[in-house]
Amino acid sequence: MTLDQLRPYVSRFLDPFVDGFDRVGMTPDGVSVLAFVMAILAAVAFLLGGRADPVWYVGAAVLVFLNGWLDIVDGALAREQGVDSAGGDLLDHVLDRYADIVVIGGLAAGIGDYFLGFLAVTGVVMTSYLGTQAQAVGLDRVYGGLVGRADRLAIIGIVGFLAYPIAGTYGGLTLPGWLLVFLAVVGHFTALQRFFYSWSALE
Template identity: 85%
Template sequence: MTLDQLRPYVTGVLDPFVEGFDRLGMTPNGVSLLAFGMAVLAALAFLLGGRASPIWFVAAAILVFLNGWLDVIDGALAREQNVASAGGDLLDHVIDRYADIVIIAGLAAGIESYFLGFLAVTGVVMTSYLGTQAQAVGLDRVYGGLIGRADRLVIIGLVGFLAYPFSGTYGGLTLIGWLLVFLAVVGHVTALQRFYYAWIALD
């Protein structure tokens, strides 16, 4: 089970934040764009963490967690304001994919490991693609597999925090390098798991 499947159970925790954004006059699309802004800043912080000072990894981790939290809030806000729509869902998914790409680009650029970045970002994009492609062929959206987006952001954030005190190399790679390896391997495995589930369901 992935953390994405737990979204319906965190409603009570979200309520104060949803009400706060509603009082501020924020729209769900506005929150989605704010979440993307956090992703861009996280990517910049990861870049600086690799090339300037490891302390930036801490800032990057906080920004990644903010991106994930805001990504949960935008849907809840749409339901609160009764403006949930297919268009809003589409925008949310597009922004999430760009956020994923930007964050991984920042990770890869910070340690100048672009091939690992390529492998990681393709795994992440294929995971998300297979999750929604199931809907396109008449199935429910698939959130299963080893990790979903929520799990991925938690792991990236935790490694970001650890990359500050443990800034050396381990087995030839920094923690950020090993994070990219993890995202690449687990991303592609998760994508294949989702493909297998959809294939069997259609059979």
């Protein structure tokens, strides 16, 4: 189960965005930075959703989806402009990791549960690390496992939308709190899946 496998099938929906960014002179690196800005704004909205007004969760959800969409567009734009490079790939992945960290940080700060935030962010970062570490030992980049980044962003966005109408606590946690539990458990599980897959491939 990973939406990353669907990327080749959404290419036709990218064309208007790629053409638009190309016309205004936006570079793929610029789109990557813009995606990161969306993540920062999403983190702020998650913080406000937990501390001020739950309606902010809806804005956070929209911004998370924008981050994910722009993360697809930047690669397509690089291919369209013929400037895809190892440097651009590096920048994209670094900004993606920081985006993951700030979004989860915003979620944790909003509900004031930093321990859950720590467990969630380490699970997410380890999932991504194991995906790219496979390349470092001579394998292909690993995108498989229970939940990839595209899945994760989709789930965070959906929960963000639901957190506004579904307020209150359930089993001692709000919906964003349960989201952090999910990210922690599934993140570490997916990281272990990728580790054992890579380990087996090396034998």
